Amino acid sequence: MQAVAVVCVLVSVVVGRAAAGNADPLSSELLTAHSGARTAASHNQFMTLNLFSDATLAKHNAVCNDGTPSGYYMSRSPTNSTKWVVYLEGGGLCYDLHTCKKRPELLISSSTWPKNLSAPGMFSVNRTTNQFSDFNKIVVIYCTSDLYSGTADKSADPLLGYHFQGKQVVPALLYELASDFDKASEVLLAGGSAGGVGTFMNYEFVKSTLSHAHVRALPDAGWFLTTMPTYSKDAVPVATQIEKGWKLWKGAPPARCVDALGSKAWQCYSGPFIYPFVPAPASDILVLKAQTDAWTVGNDGVKLPPDAKELVWLTELAAATRATLVADHVLNVFSANCIYHTSLQILWDTLSVVDITLSEAVQSWYFENKPTTLIDTCTAPMCNPTCL
Numbered sequence: 001m002q003a004v005a006v007v008c009v010l011v012s013v014v015v016g017r018a019a020a021g022n023a024d025p026l027s028s029e030l031l032t033a034h035s036g037a038r039t040a041a042s043h044n045q046f047m048t049l050n051l052f053s054d055a056t057l058a059k060h061n062a063v064c065n066d067g068t069p070s071g072y073y074m075s076r077s078p079t080n081s082t083k084w085v086v087y088l089e090g091g092g093l094c095y096d097l098h099t100c101k102k103r104p105e106l107l108i109s110s111s112t113w114p115k116n117l118s119a120p121g122m123f124s125v126n127r128t129t130n131q132f133s134d135f136n137k138i139v140v141i142y143c144t145s146d147l148y149s150g151t152a153d154k155s156a157d158p159l160l161g162y163h164f165q166g167k168q169v170v171p172a173l174l175y176e177l178a179s180d181f182d183k184a185s186e187v188l189l190a191g192g193s194a195g196g197v198g199t200f201m202n203y204e205f206v207k208s209t210l211s212h213a214h215v216r217a218l219p220d221a222g223w224f225l226t227t228m229p230t231y232s233k234d235a236v237p238v239a240t241q242i243e244k245g246w247k248l249w250k251g252a253p254p255a256r257c258v259d260a261l262g263s264k265a266w267q268c269y270s271g272p273f274i275y276p277f278v279p280a281p282a283s284d285i286l287v288l289k290a291q292t293d294a295w296t297v298g299n300d301g302v303k304l305p306p307d308a309k310e311l312v313w314l315t316e317l318a319a320a321t322r323a324t325l326v327a328d329h330v331l332n333v334f335s336a337n338c339i340y341h342t343s344l345q346i347l348w349d350t351l352s353v354v355d356i357t358l359s360e361a362v363q364s365w366y367f368e369n370k371p372t373t374l375i376d377t378c379t380a381p382m383c384n385p386t387c388l
Contacts, residue, residue, distance in 0.1 A: 196222020232301025
């Protein structure tokens with residue numbers, strides 16, 4: 001009974017904080033693990049912490065905001081597979097002194113990270129339902145607050161005194177595990193929320209660095225709209241947050257996008273703007289996106305349950321999300337008309353579009369090379385019956 005209660009509390013925390021806009025849902029999920037709680041699912045993947053070594057940091061300064069080493073949790077394949085899942089954790093961003101000082105210690109420092117992590121969903125070791133079960137698995141912990149793109153050292157902003165070295169994290173990982181990745185046959189780069197944006201930011205680098213392997217991308221909840229007006233006039237638009245952050249972090253999105261957008265290169269953090277610049281072939285990337293994203297809903301000032309005016313705005317947000325996915329000719333997409341944020345863990349086996357679960361959609365795309373275009377067309381908010 002106690003173990004079941006842990007699962008219920010975890011789901012409540014994720015949904016509640018997402019609706020309130022107080023935290024990134026994935027960070028809430030992993031913060032629960034960081035605090036020592038373990039979910040009851042017997043098929044969760046048990047993973048062990050590795051902080052980047054001094055040798056790695058000398059080559060790639062992949063430190064957290066406070067200067068402590070960044071790092072990752074890893075579980076090696078029980079069958080010595082040469083296939084890898086690399087997941088970039090989410091956890092929002094900060095863009096000025098106020099928002100950076102508000103961030104929890106676990107999102108700016110590795111000093112209190114636990115030695116182990118238990119991961120559900122697509123990390124499950126259940127071989128019957130999850131074909132990724134035998135892969136080597138890595139969860140990269142997010143502590144740079146810069147969407148995995150910053151290049152600013154501590155001296156760059158004396159007011160803050162923070163390091164923003166997110167751009168170094170993925171190169172540091174590939175450097176530290178070079179002997180493993182040199183033998184890799186397949187690598188799936190995935191991530192949720194800030195990690196979903198980070199997937200877009202680092203996909204081209206990973207694909208070119210590991211050119212001997214088949215590298216694919218699975219960004220979850222990283223498709224933010226910078227052109228959608230906020231519901232509340234008091235809300236700080238995501239576009240403003242990203243533009244300010246880009247300047248603070250000395251953000252470095254992929255070069256081809258930066259060259260194309262010039263002074264508006266901060267828009268490269270937005271899915272509709274970065275997608276045209278993802279490496280070919282387009283079949284190698286699957287975009288996961290809630291049509292009424294819970295982070296956006298909370299950030300933009302909508303209170304749940306919504307009133308009549310808020311329902312109109314939610315309907316407009318869902319329509320705008322669908323429109324960008326269609327306008328960008330996104331080849332592979334899974335998009336439910338639900339209020340959720342990240343989906344690869346707690347929604348892996350339950351969320352469906354057109355009677356196809358998320359786990360079925362991802363696995364048929366990855367293992368069978370099937371085109372996956374699953375977009376809810378119903379228009380009312382939460383019209384999908386599998387929404388939480």
